Amino acid sequence: MSTASGEKAVALSARSLVYSYGAAPAVKGVSLEVARGEILSITGASGSGKSTLLLCLAGVLAPDAGEVRLGDRIISAESESERSRLRRSQVGVVFQFGQLVPELTALENVALPLLLGGARRSAAETAARTWLERFEVGGLADARPPGMSGGQSQRVAIARAMVTEPEVVLADEPTGALDSLSGELVMNQLVRVVREAGTTVVLVTHDARVSAYGDREIHLRDGELDPHPADLLDAGVS
Amino acid sequence: MSNAHVMLGLLSRGQQHGYDLKRAHDEQFPAARPLAYGQVYATLQRLEKQGLVEPVTVERVDGPDRTVYALTDAGRTELADWLDSPEPPSPYVSNPLAVKVTLTILAAGEQEAHTYLRRQRAAHLDRMRDYTRTKTEPSSSLPQVLAADYALAHLDADLRWIDTALQRVGALTKEITS
Ligand SMILES: Nc1ncnc2c1ncn2[C@@H]1O[C@H](COP(=O)(O)OP(=O)(O)OP(=O)(O)O)[C@@H](O)[C@H]1O
Ligand SMILES: [Mg+2]
Numbered sequence: 001m002s003t004a005s006g007e008k009a010v011a012l013s014a015r016s017l018v019y020s021y022g023a024a025p026a027v028k029g030v031s032l033e034v035a036r037g038e039i040l041s042i043t044g045a046s047g048s049g050k051s052t053l054l055l056c057l058a059g060v061l062a063p064d065a066g067e068v069r070l071g072d073r074i075i076s077a078e079s080e081s082e083r084s085r086l087r088r089s090q091v092g093v094v095f096q097f098g099q100l101v102p103e104l105t106a107l108e109n110v111a112l113p114l115l116l117g118g119a120r121r122s123a124a125e126t127a128a129r130t131w132l133e134r135f136e137v138g139g140l141a142d143a144r145p146p147g148m149s150g151g152q153s154q155r156v157a158i159a160r161a162m163v164t165e166p167e168v169v170l171a172d173e174p175t176g177a178l179d180s181l182s183g184e185l186v187m188n189q190l191v192r193v194v195r196e197a198g199t200t201v202v203l204v205t206h207d208a209r210v211s212a213y214g215d216r217e218i219h220l221r222d223g224e225l226d227p228h229p230a231d232l233l234d235a236g237v238s
Numbered sequence: 239m240s241n242a243h244v245m246l247g248l249l250s251r252g253q254q255h256g257y258d259l260k261r262a263h264d265e266q267f268p269a270a271r272p273l274a275y276g277q278v279y280a281t282l283q284r285l286e287k288q289g290l291v292e293p294v295t296v297e298r299v300d301g302p303d304r305t306v307y308a309l310t311d312a313g314r315t316e317l318a319d320w321l322d323s324p325e326p327p328s329p330y331v332s333n334p335l336a337v338k339v340t341l342t343i344l345a346a347g348e349q350e351a352h353t354y355l356r357r358q359r360a361a362h363l364d365r366m367r368d369y370t371r372t373k374t375e376p377s378s379s380l381p382q383v384l385a386a387d388y389a390l391a392h393l394d395a396d397l398r399w400i401d402t403a404l405q406r407v408g409a410l411t412k413e414i415t416s
Contacts, residue, residue, distance in 0.1 A: 188373075208393075212363060212367045212370040213370055217363055226356070
């Protein structure tokens, strides 16, 4: 997908993001751009700030400094309620930890973002069913999260992130709790679906095998981006 | 593992001539180097001398005569013994990446070793992306997917080592330059 100038359209970007929970910042001046339709992997050691960065990109956390742009809107400058409206309609988020509502069925969980956005129940449930089927968990429509395996609830969570057909999906360790074969099946399905839909994806993972599903990887260290190795000065033995 | 054992294994599905065996081999083991027909023929003759296979008939289709081989009882026993015994786990003790890290520290310094590891990481990840693409290609056969998985697991092992080494370059520099 290109603009008239032939440049790749930027779906999501961050400029000089800073976020602190307490005294020490967890994200220290991160800038990045994700092209439309691109799958960007973010890797880094535990505690390097991956989840914090993703929550800033999602508009869940408001950065202390810097900005997040979604398309041409600076979402980091929007109010809390506007950010959460944008998140419901234009961004799908898969969180690292427990995210499905345990009292609701899989179908109700997936339909929820549409209902919150004002869709009619029947339309929301039809769409939810389609997305559950796309991730091969259609049979679980009436099951509740406590009775699902890790892989099943992760698929349901991904279906919920995609049900609004957002431009951007942000996923934090979507396969973190799964064995490698289940993780691979979830990744295969996720990548197939987002490639078909042209969705832009930011994928946080500490696992290189998951990262390799992306088009490009950026690496966080102590809240900062490592420069890409290709940009490092040729410092080898000459 | 030898080609002879692979031939015995492929013949367990029933009698075949050399050309069929070559084709079955190349299809089942996409990661292996394709067999040359001459290699198959030589192996079959050796196996025949050892009494592990025997010629059963000669097929005359258009083109050259083709000897069709079958497993003998001895061949079947040999195959079963071989399949029953685990391969020695390869220890992968020689690590060219580690050699390069040490030599980079000695010749250039800690920062350069760090840079080298970062580049190596990027190169490994590029290869992993290629294999991941093969794996997700709907047209890939299951043997191709499994071959890609094997490559990915090994690249991933290297990559984990690279990540640990990146955290230890400083300590390593102190130790080998002191
Ligand atoms: N809710 C919080 N309150 C206070 N500090 C936090 C909170 N969440 C994260 N941190 C701190 O911020 C830093 C970055 O954490 P973050 O969760 O972003 O790391 P991560 O890269 O996602 O790690 P992991 O791979 O373990 O998920 C860490 O030092 C962590 O202790
Ligand atoms: Mg995290």
